Amino acid sequence: MNARPRALVIALTGGVAAGKTAVTRRFEALGVHVHDADVAAREVIEPGTPGLAEVVAAFGTGALDDSGRLDRAAMRQRVFADPVARRTLEAIIHPRVRQWLHERARAERGPYCLLAIPLLAENIEHYRWVDRVLLVDALESVQVARLIARDGIDETLVRRMLAHQASRTERLALADDVIENNGDEAALDITVAELHRCYLTLAPDR
Secondary structure: OOOOOOOEEEEEEOOOOOOHHHHHHHHHHOOOEEEEHHHHHHHOOOOOOHHHHHHHHHHOHHHEOOOOOEOHHHHHHHHHHOHHHHHHHHHHHHHHHHHHHHHHHHOOOOOEEEEEOOOOHHHHHHOOOOOEEEEEEOOHHHHHHHHHHHHOOOHHHHHHHHHOOOOHHHHHHHOOEEEEOOOOHHHHHHHHHHHHHHHHHHOOOO
């Protein structure tokens, strides 16, 4: 018997505060499985994992909090201030995240699935195996306003965060499909429903 064709794999990406979570929630409501790189990044360095052991080997036990987990707040400050430290941490976590996502995509039994990958444009050479790229796009002015309102941070920090990400131009160049999310979230319902129908049509015959 021939093996069932694998699911269509859609990589969903977008800049910070573009509205990726609002979009993935709507796909999930339609029964679509979403595998999230942020979830993977936590799981691959849980206590007892080789990933966390490698972090401790690189940064010392000071990288851990009192519960033995990665002290994310402290590490975030450290890697933002030290590019070498950031690259070291990324070299530990990113390959494990890619493997986690790939394993779940290959095991998928639905007609298609989404991989939520915020830093897709920065790492696209490692994700050539996905079938399509869906970009959730927002104007930078909208991202700034959302971040200030959501996180209570000042515009200087917001601009610094945006500067560490790929540009809108770079993300748009990768996208097969684009959701413009500059207004009310309710408008996403129709757009997601249309894309869902499109992806079902493109999915391999089962």
